[in-house]
Amino acid sequence: MPLAVNPYVPVGSRIDAEYAGKCVLLEFRPITAFAFVFFWSSSFVGFMLGYSTYALKMVDPFEALQLIKEVGYQALEVCLSEDWPTSPLRFPPARQADLGKLAEDLGFASPILFGNIDVCAPTAGRMTMFDLTKTKFEMAHRLHFDDSPVLVTTTPGHSAPPWDSGKDQIRDAFLSLAEMAAENDIVVAIEAHAGTDFETPEKAVWMMEQTRHPSLTLDLDISHFVVEGNEMEHSVQLCAPFSSMVHIKDGAKVDGQVEFCLPGDGDIDITGFLRALRANGLEATPVFAEVSVQQSRETDYDPRGVAEFCYGALSLARAALE
DSSP, rough: OBOOOOOOOOTTTTHHHHTTTTOOOOOOTTTTOOEEEEOTTTTOOOOOOEEGGGOOTTHHHHHHHHHHHHHTOOOEEEEOOOTSSSSSTSSSSHHHHHHHHHHTTOOOOOEEOOOOOOOOOOOHHHHHHHHHHHHHHHHHHHOOOSSSSSSSESSOOTTOOOHHHHHHHHHHHHHHHHHHHTTTTEEEEEEOOOTSSSSSSSHHHHHHHHHTTTTTEEEEEEHHHHHOOOOOHHHHHHGGGGGEEEEEEEEEETTTTTEEEEETTOOOOHHHHHHHHHHHHTSOOOOOEEEOOHHHTTTTHHHHHHHHHHHHHHHHHHTTOO
């Protein structure tokens, strides 16, 4: 089993110094696709915190990275959705490279990319989807500057069929995406989503067990499971062996409609969530605070204030672990 440095910690940074002398192992599990397993002294507090430009659509991308750094986050996700300023449809290759350089200069590890791919696009639009996905994979590499896996997250997309009649179709669509990802040296993290037919940890694990592809993992966004009534610790225990990414927000179902809120502004026990992640071997995986568009589209939305609120909530929960 090869030795590796923490892929989310820039070598030579202040954070990297905290890992000095720790034994860090990179473990590949054929069934779980990939998992990072780290060992450190008991005095070290894990769980680096991350933030996504998904919450910062209205902010210049370069200023967004500065904001995320200034608030205190240690890990970075860049949103590639078509309506975002960092979509490869409107953000040219030279600017992509500049953004990656800024991320490196700010001390981040290579960013994770929220691909938001319409994986189950119908036949008529499938080639268009593949072409756009290729540009997203190319952008992921332009923003990548270290030895960590190039990670792109996505849901099944808005064209996904109903689960009961179409789960095999969804599986096959992800297998096609996985083959494309493998050809481009990309790892895809699949995110279940509340309010859709792909909304339980059991369905997420079924997808992993049915595909068993080394380029497919899970994005463990606990909010989507909890909002749909799934028990938190059970969801983590099921999904952890397959997960390469962790998100958290909060929310509830009100009159059958999903209403998201900020992490720390709902009923999810964040410390309990972190404890469950630790118990299931995910302490080395950064925890990304996520902000729903339900919040970020509001006219009184404060990008920095929200980022600071989320960081405060996660920091307090992390401190309460010890």
